Amino acid sequence: MSIVEVQELRKQYDPPKGVLAVDGVSFDISEGEIFSLLGPNGAGKSTTISMLSCLLKPSGGDAMIGGNSIVHQSLAVKETIGVVPQDIALYPDMSARENLIFWGRMYGLSGDALKSRVDEVLELITLVDRQKDRVDKFSGGMKRRVNIGVALLHKPKVLYLDEPTVGIDPQSGRSILDGILALLDQGMTILYTTHYMAEAQELSDRIGIVDNGKMIALGTHEELVRIVGQDARVTARVDHYLEGLAERWREVAGVEKVDVEQDEAVLLVKDADQVLPRLFESAAAAGSRITEINVTEPNLEMVFLHLTGRALRE
């Protein structure tokens, strides 16, 4: 059963000539599912989250969250969702506990229920020992944990996480991802946005790939990878004659596609074990020498490259 149903969601800033940030995006999320929106910066992920959080009014389309429309029943939607914004949105001059108590009140909690829930969340984000410290004294990772904790206070049915690991060290990022996986045990539904392919791959039941405001692919990891078949991604650097060599490689059996990006060639190949010796031979025949070569098995990065002709990190 879908708890989130997004139908042809559209957002244009300053119409009619403004930027079309989200262009007819549709998807749904089942209860207890982790759904990731994967895409480069500026793809429209945060705008989509903002509309689903009732912060921005859609220019078109609608979404039902827990059976309530984001356009017509925003207050009911807000009771259903917890939002973890991309940037830290806390009061730096207040302690972690004071922040949680304040935000808890904003979610309608009070009295003993508020107090005990704040204690639970502090346990969950492992900040019991530092609960009385001001947030501005915290590390980036600790702030991120409080930032997530705020959204968990009212036990939302749906949790939005907008790039929660941006700008923090890998260890803290790992800790956050583990915490998110733990939330699944509580039956929470999660909408996660990221431009980190590995995170989407690790966390998600299903992934929607967005680019230029459009949903360009949607499915499980396996389904998405199948889009590019079994092609492996090979990047190669040569000592000289890269452009000419790229032309030769396009003729090599098993090579599906060759792109030249700055000083390296990016190839999609079938059966890399068979193709790699042929690439070396071809280079030698052209008087060039391969100085560096990397082989990557099919993944979401390659799916994005395949669909857009650009790398996800661009």
Added chain:
Amino acid sequence: MKVFAIAWKDLRSTARNVPGLVMMLVAPLALASLLGFAFGGGDSFEIAATKVAVTVEDTGAPGAPTAAGCTVAAILESPDLKDVLEVTRVKDAAAARKAVDDGDAAVAVIVPADFSRVVYGDDPAATAQVEIYENPTREIGGSIVEGIVGQVLADFNGARAAAAGAVALRSDAGGDPPPAQVAATAAEAFSHDGGVSSALKITQRSPKVGKTESEVSVTGAVLSGMMVFFMFFGAANVARTILTEDRDGTMPRLFTTPTRHGTIIGGKFVSVFVTVLLQAVVLLIAGRLIFSIDWGRIDAVVLLTLVAAGVAGGLALLIISFAKTPAQAGAIGSGIYLVLALLGGNFTGTAQSSGTYAVVQKLTPNGWIIQGWDTAMRGGGAADIRWQVLVPLGFAVAFFFFAVLKMRRRFA
């Protein structure tokens, strides 16, 4: 409840903002102390020349070379007194009193029509009274004028007594007495008849406001102006958190919670209002304890404090509703507050206001409030300051109305 949770959160942040507290509480007290000490440590004061409206209704007496009343006016207009008195002739007694009532003059001197006839006449029972009509808030200026006029009248009385004595001596002697005896008799009459029983007297009248015996100390006048001025800044500091929160993401996050927009903005309004109210209360208590300022009757003090907090809060929110960033709000707000303070008399009080400046003061909400504090410190009650409360209240309501209108559009 959420309204108060938001307000309480902001109030706590304000309490932890030490530089902000220094500006809200310490700066006005420090400025009031400095200016108070500079102008006499709390005594009454007049800095500029006292404005005097003079009318001479005296048309002279038969056989007299000049009207004696003109002598009174001429002495007041003497170049030697120009640093002390700024004299203006007006057409009649009504105009002179109106000048004082309107604040165009601090003192009116009205020389009556029969003044010369009494001075030059031979009726020992005749009297004439020069009226000194003064604003009770200009006590030093009034005393100066009273002293000068009193001295002139004493001279006239003495001369009149001396002449009478000399005439009586000649009559008693049946001829011309020796000049030395005439001089001695005249001098004796002069020195004895210049007192209260003399023919020429001063009458004092004032447009009354409450207990006119109260004086406003320099520190009280300065601190009331500073208090209103810094209440504007105090309100701006708290109101600016709306923009700071918008920038830092906590405001959008608040909008993702199941809290109505009106509740969020309402909480901000409450925090601004309560902050400036507390600021005023602290300054009033500090002024009382440190400088022994008598702020006046409690009804007037409460009304003026509430209305000042309302104006400061409303104006701060209006400025915030138009500014895009906290820095922009700070720059625009400071400029507006400074101009209002200069026009409204926060730095000068109402003691020196007259003419065009008095009119300009009344175009600003703070000008009315400061005038209200002046009246309250002189003993005026709620009835005496009704306009000084109602007019700024109108300003406050208008500020709030337009601020809410703009913010609802902005955060819809």
